[in-house]
Amino acid sequence: MAWKFTNDAPIYLQIMDEIKLRIAQGRLKPGDKVPAVRDLAIKAGVNPNTMQKALSELEREGVLYSQRTSGRFVAEQTDAETNFKISISTKHIENYVNGMRELGFDNNEIINAVKRYLNEEEK
Secondary structure (H helix, E strand, O other): OOOOOOOOOOHHHHHHHHHHHHHHOOOOOOOOEEOOHHHHHHHHOOOHHHHHHHHHHHHHOOOEEEEOOOEEEEOOOOOHHHHHHHHHHHHHHHHHHHHHHHOOOOHHHHHHHHHHHHHHHHO
């Protein structure tokens, strides 16, 4: 469970994204218990208040839910799982396309580059 943070976004947002990614990957499943705030903060190397903010926001979004004496759990996601995958993949695609455009590639050249990559990967 490696936590890597960058300087391009607040840490609590990056924590939220990481938890959503783990749900999208199936590493966290509906009903799974989320470790305690302090335990997660230690593993992530962040202030417990930062972790608390991230988890509270995920609760507000309906990604997690609390049971008063038992802790936090992953909520049933239904379509949200797919939406996490779509939103995460959209960010990756956006970064890739913007990088290729900075190199001077047009849409057809970008598509052909992806096809070439996928064809090479299959070999």
